[in-house]
Amino acid sequence: MKIIDAQFMQSAQSLKDSPSPDMAEVAFLGRSNVGKSSLLNTLTNRKGLAKSSSTPGKTQLINYFHIKFKNNDENVPYLYARFVDLPGFGYARVSKSLKEDWNRNLTGYLERRDCLQIFVHLIDARHPSLEIDQNVDEFLRTIKRGDQIIINAFTKIDKLKQNDLQKLKRAYPEGIFISNLKKRGMQDLEQAISEYLFGHQNL
Template identity: 80%
Template sequence: MKIVEASFLTSAQSINDSPSPDMAEVAFLGRSNVGKSSLLNTLTNRKGLAKSSSTPGKTQLINYFDIKFKTKSEELPYLFARFVDLPGFGYAKVSKGLKKDWNKNLTGYLEQRPCLQVFVHLLDARHPHLEIDKNVDEFLEVIKRGDQKIIHAFTKIDKLKQNDLAKLKRAYPEGIFISNLKKRGMIDLQNAITEHLFGNQIF
């Protein structure tokens, strides 16, 4: 199975103006500047799909993308899902009022979106133990429904020494280890997503 089409659908400020929850969704979340936009572009093989900003924290909208997967089945040649690019969290330079609304909209989406099936929590491989990421993990574990899955994807592994990467893999045996630069880990990430979304329908 592979992604054959990826297209921008819409942006929303909150769950209230989000598209109809008629399709399984995969939410990508992480600290500002963790490489989320680059990962989405590499994963979907679309260079300009997710817009990255030179100013961390600038993106404050929930961005929705329609994703089309090609299977090897003649009976069910295509499967569909929606990727959701969430605003980066933990950026200190936005105003307190904006940050409050921003966090409220993020948690509202994460807690209340009925079609949300997968959380992809992106972590910088060089800083895997930050307090803010621990807090996010604890929050996701509390709100996670039985039909949802949390995937930990460690970005920027090309910046690690091999022994440090080996330690990280031992510490997180179920983690997925990503290098946008070298396109490493993308198949692993896609497989983890599609196995949960489609189960035995993977061909």
């Protein structure tokens, strides 16, 4: 299953001005400067689809993108989902509480968005054990429903030495390991998302 088209839909400040929850959503969240916008652009093969702020941590809007999937079987119709680009967190400091660091609207989206199916937590491969990321992981596991999954995607692996990358993979065997620069790991992430959303029968 491949992503064949991606279009920006709208930005929202809260659930109140978000699109109707009539389609499965995949939320991308991570510490500011983790490479979230670059990953979304590479994953969708759409340069400039997700725009990064010139000041990390400045953007506070929830951005929605309409994603079209297709596999090689011409008899299988197009399938659709929404990718959701969430504001970065924890820039230049580690907060004591995730809910203090993120605004109420962002937390409300994560806790109460009925159509949200996948959390993609982006983690800088060079700093995999930061307190803020551990807090995020704990928070997500606390609020996660039975029909939701968490994908830990480690970015910037091209900046690691090979032996350090192997250690990271051993420490996080369920992780996905990404390099935007070298386009590594994108197919793994695309497959993990489409398998969960659409099932093996459509792949």
